[in-house]
Amino acid sequence: GQNIDQPTEMTATEGAIVQINCTYQTSGFNGLFWYQQHAGEAPTFLSYNVLDGLEEKGRFSSFLSRSKGYSYLLLKELQMKDSASYLCAGGNQGGKLIFGQGTELSVKP
């Protein structure tokens, strides 16, 4: 079976750093993805980890530990526009992605 867990909601302050955690159990694991979704809009791809370690892309970084079934998304220098839902998704070898429920991030001034 496949299971993705992440916190339901988080709040952070503009300019700060926030870490969104994700734990997963997936069969045929083939990578861990992070997406951003604003309300009523399509999810947009943020990052992808297939090997252990940290991937950095500007203000966003993502980390993966396959042995622990754990990932996190790190957002630096938070901006108001970063208020959105952040979706963790596990990929399998067929290309299918299983999504977590999403973490609703509220950035406050």
Next chain:
Amino acid sequence: DSGVTQTPKHLITATGQRVTLRCSPRSGDLSVYWYQQSLDQGLQFLIQYYNGEERAKGNILERFSAQQFPDLHSELNLSSLELGDSALYFCASSSLEGLDGYTFGSGTRLTVV
């Protein structure tokens, strides 16, 4: 524009009716995926097609069916609609079996009244 086109953007229909949602994948992508997102719910995987063949099935109801045509566009058919089918339906496409991530369309918002 993500390159994945979904039509229509909005659909309002009555219970018991049948609708068809359409998706054109990004140019060059062979895989198409359908997801359902109800209010306050995560993205629920429905079905995947790869180059015209069904590849994987998720929690898709028997009232729902899909297909991918030779030109790679896909259609999701929803029949005997119930109030609980009201949701956002997203189509996504990918190349290389999803290793580069999905590109999502803007979705179809279905309201069943």
